[in-house]
Amino acid sequence: MYDVIQLLKDKELKATPQRISVLKELGRKTHPTMDDLYEALKKENPSMSLATVYKNISTLKEKGVVIEVNVADGKMRYDVYSKPHIHLICQQCGSIEDVDCDESMYQYQMCLESNQHVKIERMDIIATVKSCSLCPK
Structure with missing residues (x-):
C-alpha cells in the first residue's frame, strides 16, 4: 500500500479529506467505475x-495520481498510479488484476523512447485473458 498523504504531496496537491477518501477507496484495488x-x-x-467525486478524480488524473482503465464493457475503471504496473483483464468475469512490471518492461520503455525520440511519461498496459483463476471452472 502507498502513503496517500505522501502521494498527494509528491504531486503538489493539498491533502483534502475528499482526495484522501477517494485515494483510500481506490487503494482497495477493486478498480471501480465512477458509480x-x-x-x-x-x-x-x-x-x-x-460532482465532488468527479472533480477530485479529474484533478487526480490531471496530476497523474489516478489513471483510467478502459475495459471492453465501455465503463471506465479507476486506479491509483503509485508505480508502473500492468492491468490483467479477464474477458469472462471482468476482473482486473494489478501485475507489477519487471526490469524488462523498463528496458522496453527506454528502447521505445530511443527509437521514437520521445520521453514516455507513463505506459498504460492492459493484458487481456479469456479466463482467470477467479472464473468458475
Missing part, C-alpha cells in the same frame, strides 16, 4: 456529492 466509487464513498461520507 461504484461514488456509492462506496457515500457510505463513508453521505454529504459527498457525485
Whole structure:
C-alpha cells in the first residue's frame, strides 16, 4: 500500500479529506467505475456529492495520481498510479488484476523512447485473458 498523504504531496496537491477518501477507496484495488466509487464513498461520507467525486478524480488524473482503465464493457475503471504496473483483464468475469512490471518492461520503455525520440511519461498496459483463476471452472 502507498502513503496517500505522501502521494498527494509528491504531486503538489493539498491533502483534502475528499482526495484522501477517494485515494483510500481506490487503494482497495477493486478498480471501480465512477458509480461504484461514488456509492462506496457515500457510505463513508453521505454529504459527498457525485460532482465532488468527479472533480477530485479529474484533478487526480490531471496530476497523474489516478489513471483510467478502459475495459471492453465501455465503463471506465479507476486506479491509483503509485508505480508502473500492468492491468490483467479477464474477458469472462471482468476482473482486473494489478501485475507489477519487471526490469524488462523498463528496458522496453527506454528502447521505445530511443527509437521514437520521445520521453514516455507513463505506459498504460492492459493484458487481456479469456479466463482467470477467479472464473468458475
